[in-house]
Amino acid sequence: LRVRSLPSLSGLRIWCFCELWCRPAATALIRPLCLFYFKKNLLVLLGIRATCSEIILKQEVLKDGFHRDLLIRVKFGEGIEDLQTCRVLIRQYIPTGLFVDPYELASLREKNITEAVMVSENFNIEAPDYLSKESEVLIYARQDPQCTDCFQAFLPVHYRYHRPHCNDEETFIVVNNPDLLMYCDQEFPVLKCWTQSEMTAPCALNSQDICQWNNMKYKSVYKNVTLLVPVGLTIHTSLVCSVTLLVTVLCSALILVAVFTYGHFSL
Template identity: 45%
Template sequence: MTPSFCALSDVQAACQDATVTQELLKEGFHRDLLVKVELGAVGEEAQGCAVAARIHLPPGIYVDPDELASLQQHNLTKAVLIPEVVDVEAPEYLATDLLVLLYLEPDPRCSRCFRAALPVHGRYHRPAEESEEALVILKSPEVLVCCCDDRLSAECRKPAEVEAPCSGGNVSPCQWYSITHKPASEELILQIPVGLRQHSSFVCAVTLLATVLCSSLILAAVCRYGHFSPVTCLE
């Protein structure tokens, strides 16, 4: 029994040689999520296959479908949103989770490496009691491989329920497989600035004052430079 156990352990170790890392670029509410995958030993079998990352986005972060469509038209990125319709104006407490299938491109500096960047945006959160930052946790993405010639070892894969085509030239339906991997880190934390509840009265007062002042200036400019009679302005 020992040799069989050792052989199984060797297979599992070889399958888990793949690694995935994710990194947030830029600052503020508008960021780029960079995903990098190194397939390791599995990479020899995945040559010519499509590689993607299935990313779960919590309600505190979203992808703009219009921005993504524009990037895809210029071949800057390729991804599938689930659901396709996203309310970009909704705050975090009214939003829902998103799933993104991000197609990865081969890294010319590494034969077994793939990478892609996805523009993401932070949502507005409720005012907090003490902390001026809300934390949005991004779990490590799932690595998927789509090979139309079924070349991957059965020990290193399991079928994945993905309704999306392969990104290669073959337009026929292909089966996506989830690849066992080890994440460089289990999660990535995005810090989003939020307001404090004790400032609510001050913010409301300033907003009301600014609204009244601007409205008065606009009305005065219309009465002064517009084609109205003084009687109309007084009314």
């Protein structure tokens, strides 16, 4: 008899593979042993799955106008007994229609309002939508004081300038759901249940240590967040240019009149 364990998807060894190298008369004794081994490990697997409650992520945008706040809330179920030993990292991708001001993030970090840092390099906050690229931000989430099993992350975002349209006075910006990364000092069943992959990132915002984070699978309340941005119409180009030129000439003339009337010149 040769007994070999094969790993399952979660890393738990549950399968009993029996290779019979003896006479057929011994088969009746070996089969019950294999069946017992299989049932025992199957119950262990089902016990772990029973503790795998869903991870719920909710992403919403606060405020009105061209300057918004992106708020991300994460709620864990009962699979983790002590969240104090865990850290949550949000990897948010910012679409081309939005931008995050790195100087604003630095100011917010100094005031201990948020723990977010830009990952993308050569980032231009002045570029219009059609000349910009998608950017990436890492946000170290904090535990929600009003919810023992919840984390939340905050990120200010701003609209970029968009091209005028022919007919529509509004355009759409789609903010996709982020990647949810988790690192715990000890093992929890939820890590084995919902881990999709792993990635390396700093253990904390101001830390030089590198941790192996688990990219977690979650259930999102909303598929994504859609923002409406007002844009100009191309049919108004001539009118806007004419009015702008007229106002510029009038203001320049008024400035010159004021200078020559009230200015004191000495030759």
